[in-house]
Amino acid sequence: MTEGQWTVVERYVRDSADRIGLRDWRIDVWRTPCDDDNLASTTVIYGRRYATMQLCENFATKSVEDIRHSIVHE
Secondary structure: OOHHHHHHHHHHHHHHHHHOOOOOOEEEEEOOOOOOOOOEEEEEEHHHOEEEEEEOOOHHHOOHHHHHHHHHHO
């Protein structure tokens, strides 16, 4: 993805987390693709309220619905 696309995704992840009540969580979007066949994957440390999210290599080419569903699901 381009730098601009990464910025949009990172802002969307933050906004989505805030809307579902995760305002006190730190969520980092890693720029290395996830290893499996998923659109996205997340590693969570509940006690620290910290999560890292990885996206598939061609995430930007997915439909808006798939992108929204993947981010909110993770």
